[in-house]
Amino acid sequence: MRLTCPLCGPRDVREFSYRGDAVLTDRPTTPEGFHDYVHIRENPAGPHDELWHHGAGCGGWLKVRRDTVTHEVLSVALAREARS
Amino acid sequence: MQFSAWEIIKQGLTGNKGWKPHWRDPEPKSAYDVIIIGGGGHGLATAFYLAKEHGITNVAVLEKGYIGGGNVGRNTTIVRANYGLPGNSEFYSHSLKLWEGMEQELNYNTMMSQRHVLNLCHSDGQRDAFTRRANTMLIQGDDAEVLSRRQVRDYAPFLNFDNERFPIRGGLLHRRGGTARHDAVAWGYARGADMRGVDIIQNCEVTGFRIEQGRIKGVETTRGFIGAGKVGMAVAGRTTQVGQMAGLRLPIESHVLQAFVTEGLKPIIPGVVTFGMGHFYLSQSDKGGLVFGGDLDFYNSYAARGNLPAVEHVMQAGMSMVPMIGKARVLRSWGGIMDMTMDGSPIIDRTPVEGLFLNGGWCYGGFKAVPGSGHVFAHLIATGNHHKASTKHLLNRFETGHVIDEETTGAQPNLH
Ligand SMILES: Cc1cc2nc3c(=O)[nH]c(=O)nc-3n(C[C@H](O)[C@H](O)[C@H](O)COP(=O)(O)OP(=O)(O)OC[C@H]3O[C@@H](n4cnc5c(N)ncnc54)[C@H](O)[C@@H]3O)c2cc1C
Ligand SMILES: [Zn+2]
Numbered sequence: 415m416r417l418t419c420p421l422c423g424p425r426d427v428r429e430f431s432y433r434g435d436a437v438l439t440d441r442p443t444t445p446e447g448f449h450d451y452v453h454i455r456e457n458p459a460g461p462h463d464e465l466w467h468h469g470a471g472c473g474g475w476l477k478v479r480r481d482t483v484t485h486e487v488l489s490v491a492l493a494r495e496a497r498s
Numbered sequence: 499m500q501f502s503a504w505e506i507i508k509q510g511l512t513g514n515k516g517w518k519p520h521w522r523d524p525e526p527k528s529a530y531d532v533i534i535i536g537g538g539g540h541g542l543a544t545a546f547y548l549a550k551e552h553g554i555t556n557v558a559v560l561e562k563g564y565i566g567g568g569n570v571g572r573n574t575t576i577v578r579a580n581y582g583l584p585g586n587s588e589f590y591s592h593s594l595k596l597w598e599g600m601e602q603e604l605n606y607n608t609m610m611s612q613r614h615v616l617n618l619c620h621s622d623g624q625r626d627a628f629t630r631r632a633n634t635m636l637i638q639g640d641d642a643e644v645l646s647r648r649q650v651r652d653y654a655p656f657l658n659f660d661n662e663r664f665p666i667r668g669g670l671l672h673r674r675g676g677t678a679r680h681d682a683v684a685w686g687y688a689r690g691a692d693m694r695g696v697d698i699i700q701n702c703e704v705t706g707f708r709i710e711q712g713r714i715k716g717v718e719t720t721r722g723f724i725g726a727g728k729v730g731m732a733v734a735g736r737t738t739q740v741g742q743m744a745g746l747r748l749p750i751e752s753h754v755l756q757a758f759v760t761e762g763l764k765p766i767i768p769g770v771v772t773f774g775m776g777h778f779y780l781s782q783s784d785k786g787g788l789v790f791g792g793d794l795d796f797y798n799s800y801a802a803r804g805n806l807p808a809v810e811h812v813m814q815a816g817m818s819m820v821p822m823i824g825k826a827r828v829l830r831s832w833g834g835i836m837d838m839t840m841d842g843s844p845i846i847d848r849t850p851v852e853g854l855f856l857n858g859g860w861c862y863g864g865f866k867a868v869p870g871s872g873h874v875f876a877h878l879i880a881t882g883n884h885h886k887a888s889t890k891h892l893l894n895r896f897e898t899g900h901v902i903d904e905e906t907t908g909a910q911p912n913l914h
Contacts (some may be wrong), residue, residue, distance in 0.1 A: 415805055428807045432797040432912060434751065452909045453749040453840045453896040457738040459800040482752070483800045 418490050421472040429470035436463035436477050439497050459483050465493060501605055520685055521692035526699050529725030530558045532879060533717055534732060535704045535740060537561025539570035539680075539865065540857055541732035542687035542698075543872020544879070546604075549694035551873070552880035557696045558726075559688075560719060562703035566684040569734050572802075572834035573865040574757050574789050576770050576781065578615045578675035579640045582631050585890030585902040586843055587638045592887035593870025594640065594674060600869055606686030608678050609784060614769030615675030616645075616653065618819070620664040624775075628670040635672070645669040654771060656822050664775050664818070676769060677781055677789075683868055707744045707854070714744075714853035730855045730879050732871075735800070735835025737858035744851050748858075749840040749896045751911040753794045754833040755862050756804035758812065760826040762786030776815035780823070788826055790816055794836065794862070796912045804833040836862050842914025843902035846875055846884075847893040855879050856893060861914055 415427040435455050442451050456462075459482055466476045477496035479488040499505070499518055509516055532548060534541045537559045548554040561567075579594035581587050600608055619625045625644070632642035650669045651659060659666045688698055699721070706718035707729070716725035733740045741748050767782040777793040792812035795804045809831065817824050839845065839859035844867065849856050857875045860867060874885035895901055896909075907913035 426807075427805070434910065434912070435798075449897045450747075454747050455738075455749070455751050457748070457751050457798065459739060459752070462798055464798065480797075482798045485799065485801060485805070 415485055415487070417466060417476065417478060417487060419468050419471055419474065419476060420490060420492050421474055422468065425468070425471055429468060430466045430476075431469050433465040433467060436465050436493070438465055439477070439493060461488060501607070520689040521698050524697045524699065526558060526697065526702065526719070526721055526724050529716065530697070531556040531726070532728045532730065533557070533724060533726040534559045534730045535717065536568070536731065536733040537565045537688070537698060537700065538568040538732060538734055539684055539687070539868035540734070540860070540871045540875070541730075542684055542691060543868050544730055544732060544857065544875045545691040545696045546687045546694070547873045547876035548880060549691055549696055551876060554880055555695035557691070558724065559691065559696060559698045560702045560704055560717070560724070561698070561700045562720075564700050565688050565698065566681050569834040569836075569864065570684045570868070571681050572757070572832060573680055574779070574781070574791050575677040575680045575865060576615065576675070576779070577610070577678055577866040578672055579638070579866075580615065580617070580631065580635055580642065580670070580672045580675065581904060582634050583902050583904055586904065587634060589870055589874070589888050589891070590866065591638050591640050592873070593867050596869035596873060597678070597866075598674075600683075600686070604686040604690045606682060606689065608682045608686050610676070610678040611784070612674050612676040615672045615772070616650070616769060617670040617772045617774060618650070618657070618666050619668050619670070620775055621667060625668050628668070632670055641672060641674050643671045643673070645671050654768060656766070656820060657771070658819055658821055661818050664773075677783070679784075680865060687868075687872070704740060705743070707851070709744065709851055712852055714851055728853045728855065728879055730857060730875060732857040732875070734858065734860060734864065735837050737837045737856075741856065744849065744854055746849055746856070750859055751798050751838050752800055753797070753836045753838050753912055754799040754801055754804050755791065755794050755836050756808055756812070756831055756833045757789065757791040758828055758831045759783070760788040760823070760828050763788065763826060766822075771820070773815060773819040776819060778812060778815035778819055780816065780820060787829065788823060794838075794912050795833075800835055802833050802835060804831070836860075838911035838914060840896055840909040840911060841901035841903040842905055842907075842911070844871070844891050845893050846871065846878065846888050846891040848878070849893065
């Protein structure tokens with residue numbers, strides 16, 4: 415599997431570490447939202463938005479859309495830009 | 499059919515032509531007292547204990563594929579009771595005791611072999627942690643021995659004791675741990691449940707729930723609607739999807755875990771040896787194949803196959819701990835979908851839907867749990883109360899803060 419980092423180009427998956435569902439960039443503003451934010455996941459069988467860290471490259475956080483059934487990578491963007 | 503030495507001799511002398519299928523292949527009835535979704539180890543054991551312990555025999559197990567096609571037939575068969583936290587300690591202890599009586603209870607050769615589990619440690623700190631864990635296991639009533647480096651060398655001289663990064667300083671030996679034949683466990687429980695009247699229905703996928711006024715009425719399946727007074731879910735890697743059909747939102751991510759087996763060799767590995775720091779563990783099957791594996795592939799996945807970086811990592815870790823295995827040829831590798839929870843421990847509980855019960859989140863440790871899980875889940879479904887061996891595997895523990903996080907890695911499923 416390869417991820418095409420917007421800054422570094424196509425790189426082997428071993429250069430990246432996985433953090434989990436991209437909902438982690440939507441930090442809740444009230445205490446009530448925190449249980450969901452920390453624990454509950456959609457966990458889809460199919461396209462999934464997720465966070466990867468390019469630790470052995472540019473050090474950027476990436477938001478990757480990837481199919482969890484086929485492992486096909488559908489899109490990669492810098493997490494900061496994908497948020498706004 | 500009861501198995502006995504006499505039966506084996508008789509069949510052997512008559513060309514083994516008289517063996518019959520071990521369970522029936524019934525058409526689903528229009529309704530059951532209890533429906534269990536998922537014909538893996540947990541679903542089958544639950545049905546068995548519902549019938550055996552609680553006399554509830556109007557039960558169906560609905561399996562979308564075939565018996566043994568899920569994780570129960572894909573795991574590396576390690577059975578142990580060496581957990582460290584309240585909640586898990588008493589549960590796995592309970593399960594191991596059931597393993598010890600399983601073959602008699604089922605009249606089935608599940609090849610349960612208490613050939614020991616040895617965990618290696620590499621530093622003073624890790625040795626202290628092992629000593630603490632050993633004491634926890636002893637207090638629970640299970641067995642544990644802390645071995646010195648020298649004792650580990652006597653036990654398993656083939657290990658690499660002087661690895662630069664992880665020299666072996668000792669180990670934790672659990673003699674009642676070991677391995678079993680995974681398929682036979684599924685078949686044994688299926689046969690035992692069937693003999694007591696449970697319908698095992700394969701090729702029957704649950705596609706929805708019928709819920710009226712917050713109460714379960716039955717399930718929609720690829721073979722039509724089937725009514726039920728109570729429904730238990732035991733669908734392992736598919737827990738999120740099946741839960742969603744009932745409106746549940748769960749603290750689970752699905753990940754793939756791989757395993758490997760080599761060609762058959764003469765006996766060389768005494769029991770199960772784990773090299774936790776390198777993410778590697780190894781045993782030898784009764785056929786002689788070296789069975790080994792390591793960590794998850796680390797990202798969410800529903801593919802029952804893995805990626806090459808994880809293969810490379812497992813092989814490297816194996817070579818650094820047991821250099822001699824480099825001479826063996828790997829025959830096969832495969833993957834299974836793990837229902838990883840946010841604290842690495844399972845969920846055995848009621849759900850907000852009345853009459854719907856949840857058994858899931860087994861992560862990569864659910865094989866050893868099969869008898870215990872079936873036993874306590876049947877108790878919960880039959881009586882409405884938690885069995886005393888499983889009072890802490892609650893669905894709302896994430897919300898209340900009563901998580902059972904053995905690895906202390908927090909809400910990050912791929913690190914458990
Ligand atoms: C490579 C690997 C190694 C492992 N090693 C170990 C080990 O050494 N020790 C250990 O303790 N554990 C181990 N495990 C974990 C263990 O295998 C699992 O935790 C356990 O088997 C899960 O429970 P089960 O047997 O009920 O699951 P499964 O056998 O997966 O059963 C679930 C069943 O539900 C069915 N299902 C799903 N959705 C539906 C639906 N909608 N309708 C009907 N049926 C449905 C599936 O087809 C499946 O058959 C390992 C797992 C893997 C993959
Ligand atoms: Zn980069």
